[in-house]
Amino acid sequence: MRSQTYNFCSGPATLPTAVLSKAQAELLDWQKMGVSIMEISHRSPEFTAVAKKAEQSLRQLMSIPDDYAVLFMQGGATQQFSGVPMNFFGLCEGKQAGYVDTGIWSRKALDEAGRYVDARLVASSKDSNYTRLPESWALDEKLAYVHYTPNETIGGVEFPHIPDVGDIPLIADMSSTILSRPIDVSKFALIYAGAQKNIGPAGLTLVIVRRDLLDATPHSALPPTMNYRLFDENDSMLNTPPTFGWYLAWLIFDWLIEAGGLTAMGEVNSRKSARLYNYLDASDVYHNPIHPEARSWMNVPFVLKDESRNAAFLKFAEEHGLLNLKGHRSVGGMRASLYNAMPEAGVDALIDVLTKFAES
Numbered sequence: 001m002r003s004q005t006y007n008f009c010s011g012p013a014t015l016p017t018a019v020l021s022k023a024q025a026e027l028l029d030w031q032k033m034g035v036s037i038m039e040i041s042h043r044s045p046e047f048t049a050v051a052k053k054a055e056q057s058l059r060q061l062m063s064i065p066d067d068y069a070v071l072f073m074q075g076g077a078t079q080q081f082s083g084v085p086m087n088f089f090g091l092c093e094g095k096q097a098g099y100v101d102t103g104i105w106s107r108k109a110l111d112e113a114g115r116y117v118d119a120r121l122v123a124s125s126k127d128s129n130y131t132r133l134p135e136s137w138a139l140d141e142k143l144a145y146v147h148y149t150p151n152e153t154i155g156g157v158e159f160p161h162i163p164d165v166g167d168i169p170l171i172a173d174m175s176s177t178i179l180s181r182p183i184d185v186s187k188f189a190l191i192y193a194g195a196q197k198n199i200g201p202a203g204l205t206l207v208i209v210r211r212d213l214l215d216a217t218p219h220s221a222l223p224p225t226m227n228y229r230l231f232d233e234n235d236s237m238l239n240t241p242p243t244f245g246w247y248l249a250w251l252i253f254d255w256l257i258e259a260g261g262l263t264a265m266g267e268v269n270s271r272k273s274a275r276l277y278n279y280l281d282a283s284d285v286y287h288n289p290i291h292p293e294a295r296s297w298m299n300v301p302f303v304l305k306d307e308s309r310n311a312a313f314l315k316f317a318e319e320h321g322l323l324n325l326k327g328h329r330s331v332g333g334m335r336a337s338l339y340n341a342m343p344e345a346g347v348d349a350l351i352d353v354l355t356k357f358a359e360s
């Protein structure tokens with residue numbers, strides 16, 4: 001049994017208790033093989049069946065069209081900050097890579113791309129101190145692709161809709177919003193996400209990419225572990241993959257399917273975040289700085305109007321079983337991450353503790 005706590009960590013994040021219990025029950029003797037799943041070859045028929053089922057479940061959940069490859073990679077989303085411009089280098093010849101700046105993560109993606117391609121800003125919300133979405137976008141035919149971050153995990157800023165960039169290939173770092181609501185994959189050239197929020201444990205990185213873009217860069221120019229085409233051709237088994245993370249991701253995909261899929265999950269996530277924002281907006285003690293149109297469903301940063309009480313609040317919250325509410329070190333304050341595995345009861349418990357602390 002887990003003690004009754006709620007973990008609001010931004011990532012690695014809380015995982016569904018039902019999934020952890022299943023993994024625990026299966027841990028020592030997986031499928032009566034007398035070993036755990038961590039101890040078998042990734043090339044065994046038993047593991048390749050898991051890998052296949054994980055991909056099928058993800059394709060079902062996200063309605064991924066057949067002309068998209070689903071790659072299970074490593075290196076985190078940070079590796080994709082380099083992987084995207086490296087694999088799309090060929091597209092960028094005589095063109096530019098466009099980046100939308102909505103905060104810390106999108107900025108990092110832009111800075112890294114600049115090492116490989118001619119990368120430029122196409123939109124920024126810096127002038128609002130990243131509390132809004134960018135208003136004007138400089139799109140033109142010189143752009144080889146546009147990259148954006150649908151959910152800024154640190155700032156708590158999320159795009160409610162997919163931006164319209166016309167025919168320009170659209171690339172998204174969905175690390176902290178993937179699987180939180182339905183999205184139309186066909187609107188994207190490429191989606192990537194580190195696993196450690198809504199997918200599973202850290203160590204796995206998901207890349208969903210339109211297959212006609214896989215040969216944009218000569219293969220000899222790419223390290224094999226960064227080469228999307230090679231990963232696709234080898235069913236993501238180019239080298240030893242993070243097998244346990246892949247297996248847990250499969251269990252999580254099936255947990256989501258059983259819970260009603262992404263439509264049902266989106267409704268729950270919308271309710272959870274609305275309840276917390278409504279509480280914060282009505283409060284004299286707490287404040288969320290993000291414009292309502294740009295508020296994240298997944299990461300809710302907030303500050304105490306009297307910031308000298310931050311440490312006391314975090315201690316109080318922990319004493320009441322609410323863990324990891326400290327904001328990112330670069331911005332301070334507090335942040336409640338409400339990923340799929342955070343039940344509605346966790347938000348109720350948080351509001352209860354916020355209320356008790358405000359009255360103390």
Ligand SMILES: Cc1ncc(COP(=O)(O)O)c(C=O)c1O
Nearest residue numbers: 076077078105153173175176194
């Ligand atoms: C939106 C976003 N992009 C990129 C990253 C970096 O991910 P990783 O640590 O997997 O490289 C994070 C991490 O939290 C993130 O939230």
